[in-house]
Structure formats: structure tokens, C-alpha cells
Amino acid sequence: MSNALDSLPRSDGFWMPAEWEAHTQTWLLWPVRTDTWRNGAKPAQRTFAELAKTIAHFEPVTVCVPTEQYENACAMLGDNIRVLEMAANDAWIRDCGPTFVLNQHGEVRGVDWIFNAWGGLEKGTYFPWDKDDLVAHKVLEVERLARYRATICTEGGALHVDGEGTLMVVRPTVMNSNRNPNWSQSQLEVRLQHYLNVEKVIWLEDGVYGDETDGHIDNLACFVRPSVVALTWTDDENDPQYAISQAAYDVLSNTSDAKGRPLEIHKIHQPGPLYMTEEEAIGIDKVAAARYRCAEDRLAGSYINFYIANGAVIVPTFNDPHDEAALATLRDLFLDREVIGFYAREILLGGGNIHCITQQQPAPHDS
Ligand code: KQY
Numbered sequence: 001m002s003n004a005l006d007s008l009p010r011s012d013g014f015w016m017p018a019e020w021e022a023h024t025q026t027w028l029l030w031p032v033r034t035d036t037w038r039n040g041a042k043p044a045q046r047t048f049a050e051l052a053k054t055i056a057h058f059e060p061v062t063v064c065v066p067t068e069q070y071e072n073a074c075a076m077l078g079d080n081i082r083v084l085e086m087a088a089n090d091a092w093i094r095d096c097g098p099t100f101v102l103n104q105h106g107e108v109r110g111v112d113w114i115f116n117a118w119g120g121l122e123k124g125t126y127f128p129w130d131k132d133d134l135v136a137h138k139v140l141e142v143e144r145l146a147r148y149r150a151t152i153c154t155e156g157g158a159l160h161v162d163g164e165g166t167l168m169v170v171r172p173t174v175m176n177s178n179r180n181p182n183w184s185q186s187q188l189e190v191r192l193q194h195y196l197n198v199e200k201v202i203w204l205e206d207g208v209y210g211d212e213t214d215g216h217i218d219n220l221a222c223f224v225r226p227s228v229v230a231l232t233w234t235d236d237e238n239d240p241q242y243a244i245s246q247a248a249y250d251v252l253s254n255t256s257d258a259k260g261r262p263l264e265i266h267k268i269h270q271p272g273p274l275y276m277t278e279e280e281a282i283g284i285d286k287v288a289a290a291r292y293r294c295a296e297d298r299l300a301g302s303y304i305n306f307y308i309a310n311g312a313v314i315v316p317t318f319n320d321p322h323d324e325a326a327l328a329t330l331r332d333l334f335l336d337r338e339v340i341g342f343y344a345r346e347i348l349l350g351g352g353n354i355h356c357i358t359q360q361q362p363a364p365h366d367s
Helices: 039-056 067-077 132-142 185-196 240-253 278-282 323-333 345-349
Strands: 023-029 061-065 082-085 099-102 108-114 147-153 166-170 200-204 221-225 228-233 264-269 307-309 312-317 338-343 359-362
Touching: 023 039, 023 307, 039 061, 039 067, 039 312, 039 338, 039 345, 061 067, 061 132, 067 082, 099 185, 099 359, 108 132, 132 147, 147 185, 166 185, 166 221, 185 200, 200 240, 221 323, 228 240, 228 323, 240 264, 264 323, 307 359, 312 323, 323 338
Parallel strands: 023 061, 061 082, 108 147, 166 200, 228 264, 312 338
Antiparallel strands: 023 359, 099 108, 221 228, 307 312
């Protein structure tokens, strides 16, 4: 295994590009664990395969699968998708995969964050997470890309950039005794600036209600282009999400990006509220080493957890009355891309959504 670089992306001239910039490919992991995914993970495998095929219409896709699922995954994914054997603890490559960075000379590298399953033994989702913590390293090895091993614990889903110097994060997902104890906000901010090469960090107070990651930004708000942000919303003042979204709106509307531009904010009304049904909960194994998923758990449903691929935006839908309005807003925001609704309740049952299970590998910039 190759050693990590002992420098930092910023001093080497590398930065994290925005998701809407061109991709070389999309990475996914294959779902297998039966304490996350109901009914032996079979419905989730069908959903992941359908999502991989949808993305593969727009860019190459690689799916990493455990040994015992290799043949089955190949059969389900078909000829158009590269399948690699790789161990992992679960299927959230947004979080345990690399955050790719690039420079202006056509080189791509990766940041390998310390990963502890969203909080380790203090409110994390499962134990152990050792295989997940090796995923970024393995992906970078496969691609022969140099690696920065970060000294902070965070996840790709906790970080949204505009590619022009601005980063949005939700405070409890980064500044948390279960991720980076004893670090001040300014110490963490400096590190994030060095790893992602950003100047401005916008800190939001809380993520989507009930989000088991402590509130990842990728479920709450995202950039859709420089200085334009989409934010999950509810008009129901009695819903716990109302105060959270209102507080985020207040911060976003009173700040500017790294280039000094005010932010244009588009509210996208949340689905539901959505809850796990008895029938769904019964299909999930109950084990001490993983978070219990129970009937009537509120699901952290949000349309913001979409994925921007080359020429397309793949948006989670829930057979919910708010689906059409969300798709219509995103079609207005992404005029040059095909906006595709993808029924994603199965992914939501596992605690995340489309953005959380995908990881873009950016195309090198022309040198
Ligand atoms: O928000 C994300 N990027 C991931 C959510 C994963 C939750 C798994 N327990």
C-alpha cells in the first residue's frame, strides 16, 4: 500500500471541485448488511443496481462489492458497469470514500478522512468501521492516485463546496465530541481550508431532523451553482424541521460566499414527514453492534440528497405529494441537465439517500 503524502492539498495547489464539474466516473458500494438493509438487503440491492444503471447512462460507474456478492452483483449490474471486489462495513461511499481534489495541471488526488461511522462508540451507527475506513485508500490505489490522509474525522456528506472557495458544513457533524474532541471551530476551519482549499466556511447550526449523521449538509442544503443554494424546507411551523430550516435560511441569507456574492436561496419543501412502517422495521436485523431501526422512526427524508452527474441530476422521490414541486424547482435550477426522479425510499430506510451512496471522481482539468 502506498504511503500518504506528507503535504496538504492547498500548499500543493489542489482543491475540491464542485459536483457539477465534469466527472470521470461515479463510485458506489454494494449494500449487504442486514441490520441496515431490510429483507436480507435484497430490495436495497435492486435499488442500488437500478441507480447505478441510471447514472451509467451519463457517465462510467464502478461498484465495489464484497467477495460473496461478486457474482450476484455482476449479474444484477450488467455489462455496462465495472464491478470491483472490495470489503466495506456498509454502503456509504460518500462518507468513507475519498474526497477527490485536483490541480490546474491535470492531476487528481484524494483526501482520505478519518471515518468512525458517524460518531464511533458515542452515537455512531455501527461497530466496527475498520473496513470502511480503508475504502478511500483502496479506491485511490485502484486509480493510482496520490492520497492525503487527513488528521480530522469527518465524512464527504458533511462537506458541500461551490468549487470557488466556499464550503458549507453543519456544526455538529464536524465540531463534535464524537468526531473531533477538543478541537475549536477555528482549528477545524483551518484544517478544512487546507484539505479542500477553500477560503470561506459557512457554518449552519443543525441538519435535517432525525438525521443519524448528526445532520449532514448533503441532506439539508447544497450549492446548485456558485452563489445559488437549495435548502430543504417545511411550511409547517409545528414540525421540528421548521425551526432548523428557518435558522439555516437566516444564516445563508445574511452571509456571502468566498467571492463576496450574496447567496440566492431556493426552498424545496420536504416530503412527508415520513416514518418507517412496521412491515419495513420487521425486516431489519436487530443487533447490538448497529443502530436499532424501529417502526415509527421518523425518516430524514429530503430532496436535497440528489446527485449531480454529467448531464443529469438524479433526485430522490418518495411517492409523496411534494415530489413534483421538488422536481419542478430543480428543473428550473438545472436548465442544462436532465432532472430525473428516482424512487428512493429503500435507501432512506438505511439512513441516507442518493447523494450518500455515490461519490463523484472529477475529471482532470486541462493542463
Ligand atoms: O448523509 C450521508 N452522507 C450518509 C448517511 C448515512 C447514514 C448511515 N447510517
